[in-house]
Amino acid sequence: MAGTYASLQKLLKKCREFSLLGKISLLIILLIFLAAVWAPYISLHSHKISSGPALLPPGKGHPLGTDDLGIDLWAQLCHGARISLIVGFGTAFLAALGGGLVGIIAGYAGGWVDKVIMRLIDIMIVLPDFPLMIVLAAFLGPSVLNIIIVLALFSWVFPARIVRAQILMLKEHSFIKAAETYGAGAWYLLWKHFLPAVFPLMAVNMIRQTGRAIVSEAGLSFLGLGDPTSKSWGLIINHATSFRGIYFTEFWKWWLLYPWLALTLIVLSLAFISRELERIVNPRL
Amino acid sequence: MYRKRGLPIVLALVIFTTLFVFGCGMEQSSGEAEPAPGNGAAGQAVEQAEVIRLSGGDWGYPSPYAHYPRGPGSRKMRLIFDTLLTSDSEGNTVPMLACDWEAGADGLTYTFKLQPGVKWQDGRPFTAEDVVFSYEYQQQYPPVNIADFSAVSRVEALDEQTVLMELQETEPFFLDKMRSFTIIPKHIWEGVTDPYSLTTPEAAVGTGPYILTDFSKEHGIYGFVANDHFWGNKPRVKEIQFVPVSEAILSFEQGEVDRIGVTPDILSRYENDPEYRVMQYVTSWANRLYFNMNKRPELADKVLRQAMAYAIDRQELVDLVERGAAVPGNPGVLHPISNELYNPAVPAYNHNLQQAEELLDSLGYKDTDGDGVRENSRGEKLKYQLLATDARLAEVVQMHLAKIGIEAIVQVTDTMTRDARFKEGDFELCINGSGNGEDIEEVTGGKEKGRATSTTGKTIGYQNPELDRLYFAQDKETDPEKHREMMAELQQILAEDLPKLVLYYTNSISVHRPAVYDGWSEDTYHSDSRANFVD
Numbered sequence: 001m002a003g004t005y006a007s008l009q010k011l012l013k014k015c016r017e018f019s020l021l022g023k024i025s026l027l028i029i030l031l032i033f034l035a036a037v038w039a040p041y042i043s044l045h046s047h048k049i050s051s052g053p054a055l056l057p058p059g060k061g062h063p064l065g066t067d068d069l070g071i072d073l074w075a076q077l078c079h080g081a082r083i084s085l086i087v088g089f090g091t092a093f094l095a096a097l098g099g100g101l102v103g104i105i106a107g108y109a110g111g112w113v114d115k116v117i118m119r120l121i122d123i124m125i126v127l128p129d130f131p132l133m134i135v136l137a138a139f140l141g142p143s144v145l146n147i148i149i150v151l152a153l154f155s156w157v158f159p160a161r162i163v164r165a166q167i168l169m170l171k172e173h174s175f176i177k178a179a180e181t182y183g184a185g186a187w188y189l190l191w192k193h194f195l196p197a198v199f200p201l202m203a204v205n206m207i208r209q210t211g212r213a214i215v216s217e218a219g220l221s222f223l224g225l226g227d228p229t230s231k232s233w234g235l236i237i238n239h240a241t242s243f244r245g246i247y248f249t250e251f252w253k254w255w256l257l258y259p260w261l262a263l264t265l266i267v268l269s270l271a272f273i274s275r276e277l278e279r280i281v282n283p284r285l
Numbered sequence: 286m287y288r289k290r291g292l293p294i295v296l297a298l299v300i301f302t303t304l305f306v307f308g309c310g311m312e313q314s315s316g317e318a319e320p321a322p323g324n325g326a327a328g329q330a331v332e333q334a335e336v337i338r339l340s341g342g343d344w345g346y347p348s349p350y351a352h353y354p355r356g357p358g359s360r361k362m363r364l365i366f367d368t369l370l371t372s373d374s375e376g377n378t379v380p381m382l383a384c385d386w387e388a389g390a391d392g393l394t395y396t397f398k399l400q401p402g403v404k405w406q407d408g409r410p411f412t413a414e415d416v417v418f419s420y421e422y423q424q425q426y427p428p429v430n431i432a433d434f435s436a437v438s439r440v441e442a443l444d445e446q447t448v449l450m451e452l453q454e455t456e457p458f459f460l461d462k463m464r465s466f467t468i469i470p471k472h473i474w475e476g477v478t479d480p481y482s483l484t485t486p487e488a489a490v491g492t493g494p495y496i497l498t499d500f501s502k503e504h505g506i507y508g509f510v511a512n513d514h515f516w517g518n519k520p521r522v523k524e525i526q527f528v529p530v531s532e533a534i535l536s537f538e539q540g541e542v543d544r545i546g547v548t549p550d551i552l553s554r555y556e557n558d559p560e561y562r563v564m565q566y567v568t569s570w571a572n573r574l575y576f577n578m579n580k581r582p583e584l585a586d587k588v589l590r591q592a593m594a595y596a597i598d599r600q601e602l603v604d605l606v607e608r609g610a611a612v613p614g615n616p617g618v619l620h621p622i623s624n625e626l627y628n629p630a631v632p633a634y635n636h637n638l639q640q641a642e643e644l645l646d647s648l649g650y651k652d653t654d655g656d657g658v659r660e661n662s663r664g665e666k667l668k669y670q671l672l673a674t675d676a677r678l679a680e681v682v683q684m685h686l687a688k689i690g691i692e693a694i695v696q697v698t699d700t701m702t703r704d705a706r707f708k709e710g711d712f713e714l715c716i717n718g719s720g721n722g723e724d725i726e727e728v729t730g731g732k733e734k735g736r737a738t739s740t741t742g743k744t745i746g747y748q749n750p751e752l753d754r755l756y757f758a759q760d761k762e763t764d765p766e767k768h769r770e771m772m773a774e775l776q777q778i779l780a781e782d783l784p785k786l787v788l789y790y791t792n793s794i795s796v797h798r799p800a801v802y803d804g805w806s807e808d809t810y811h812s813d814s815r816a817n818f819v820d
Contacts, residue, residue, distance in 0.1 A: 049684055050605075068677065069680060228676040228696075229679075239677065244534075244548050245548055245550060248554060251550075
């Protein structure tokens with residue numbers, strides 16, 4: 001455990017080596033994170049109840065305007081950030097945890113266990129994930145938890161493969177062999193040697209998964225598979241685009257633009273951070 | 286996009302059987318070849334437009350058995366199939382396949398003379414045998430829109446061109462009921478034992494003005510060409526195509542479709558432009574709120590329903606959800622503007638939160654645990670699932686109910702799922718909309734005619750013998766003054782009891798290019814209605 005902490009600290013220290021782009025990205029994520037945490041305090045109006053005339057352009061009182069029901073858009077975006085972040089990080093955490101464990105088991109156990117897991121991973125990679133996600137989401141019913149589960153089910157394969165490759169390489173190292181001859185069990189090796197070694201790679205992967213999950217959540221919500229009255233960014237976009245003739249009015253200039261901007265910003269930032277981390281953790285790439 | 290567009294469309298024909306007074310004009314009286322009302326250029330009726338393209342969508346195979354029980358499905362079927370009789374724009378019964386008829390002196394027999402020289406689209410002659418067969422076959426296999434045959438005891442072919450119908454009891458509006466009697470060819474359906482799944486081309490052979498040439502369920506495509514051997518007036522359009530459309534306005538501006546429905550927000554694009562013509566309709570297409578009193582017995586208390594009616598601000602629904610293009614619902618069900626039988630004296634339930642809360646208080650519903658939701662003395666909360674297809678409409682209703690301490694959990698599904706669940710009674714509260722916005726029969730305990738439809742579900746658990754008596758009495762009342770009185774009283778009971786709550790009736794705004802085709806009917810707002818293409 002201590003090793004994991006240490007490598008986490010090392011990772012944070014590495015953030016200082018970020019380029020300007022990376023630092024800006026980090027700042028944006030931080031701001032969105034703060035907006036999500038303090039959503040009820042920084043949004044002037046309710047995100048669920050109408051607080052003004054419908055489709056008011058951005059201005060005094062409603063900094064980003066209102067939607068077709070007169071609900072403040074800024075409040076909706078702040079609360080939507082919560083859903084996006086929860087889904088993003090929840091999925092990434094579940095996927096990295098599950099995928100990491102599977103990868104360690106496959107790599108360390110080897111033999112037929114490894115073969116079965118690898119074939120399963122091959123199958124999962126070939127499957128077109130988004131259509132299957134739609135089917136699963138429709139089947140499980142709309143809720144944030146279900147969306148996280150569905151997304152995690154399709155995201156564990158990449159961390160699993162990367163971790164397995166690392167473990168295969170690690171277990172041939174002499175220090176592992178030495179530990180084994182002194183009687184170290186699988187559990188001890190896992191905590192003491194494997195996890196600290198693969199953690200940086202998993203962290204990079206987690207961030208990439210987060211971006212992917214946020215976009216997938218928006219996609220599922222956009223298709224109407226999210227909780228219909230939640231205020232996720234995807235759902236705001238869904239409501240805006242299903243407003244008849246929105247592109248022929250000026251309403252899209254705020255109702256559609258801002259949630260799209262928020263979504264683009266968070267996904268771009270995550271992508272830049274993951275690229276920076278990859279450069280630092282794995283300089284050969 | 287299309288799902289939303291498809292929703293506000295009507296099962297107009299079902300109305301014919303139930304509420305003759307609201308009969309929508311489908312057919313101009315045959316005989317004179319005068320241009321349809323709303324026909325801009327004189328002489329248009331003679332000149333045939335080449336191709337008209339409209340927005341498509343899957344509404345089932347257009348046979349009397351395989352189309353979906355929604356307006357767009359019925360209307361496509363009606364381009365191919367004729368009925369025995371029909372109605373004109375004023376709601377009078379006029380000839381269709383029967384050109385003349387005579388009632389026996391006792392009112393128990395009717396003799397119909399059939400149009401001479403009518404041929405099925407496959408070339409076989411149409412005879413009285415087909416009418417007899419249609420009656421017998423539809424008794425065994427009810428089509429999607431079935432005529433009310435409850436009074437009929439026997440149908441017989443007297444000769445090739447004459448049909449005799451015998452009744453068990455006198456039925457003052459018998460002829461009106463024959464407006465939805467679809468005639469199908471004996472030589473095709475005779476051997477068919479599963480008509481609901483017959484979707485081969487012979488299932489779409491009728492006597493009507495259009496022949497089905499193309500159908501794709503997956504793409505929502507229908508193609509029709511004018512039937513050159515049609516017995517009536519020459520169709521005014523040679524070819525009608527229903528094509529897939531993703532963005533209706535864009536498709537219209539690029540000329541891919543010839544007529545669309547628009548919202549008030551973009552009306553200004555077309556209003557003062559001579560290239561376009563805007564047609565506005567007040568319709569009886571209504572969104573209604575239904576209460577499942579079997580699943581939630583406390584909903585059977587009309588005071589609770591009245592409290593909801595006070596809480597739901599119907600004017601705000603009109604403003605927010607329909608952008609003003611609608612008329613707030615009348616608790617007495619009939620349309621306040623377009624229905625001349627409207628009774629303005631019924632309780633209006635104008636938006637009044639205080640009144641709503643007082644009613645809930647009087648029933649003993651109090652929010653004791655401070656979570657904003659009221660509960661009764663046993664701690665059962667006023668918390669309901671609200672099934673709907675339009676998320677925005679459901680969300681506003683949810684907001685309004687929340688203000689008086691009733692929690693609605695919104696469930697949004699597609700139309701087909703909602704319709705199926707509505708029919709099975711698998712809901713607690715449900716918002717359903719259809720063109721039968723003024724239907725009263727669905728809240729009576731009367732026996733269902735034919736198959737239950739998804740648009741006029743039986744309101745579940747509601748029963749009022751007085752309402753039933755009055756409804757079926759007015760159905761047989763021939764004196765207009767007495768009929769009006771009965772309808773006024775019916776509306777009073779409906780508004781008092783609120784077995785369903787009409788949220789609003791939509792107004793329809795359509796735009797077309799007169800240069801392409803200007804024969805769109807002013808009597809019906811449905812662009813796919815037969816009245817637009819045949820006099």
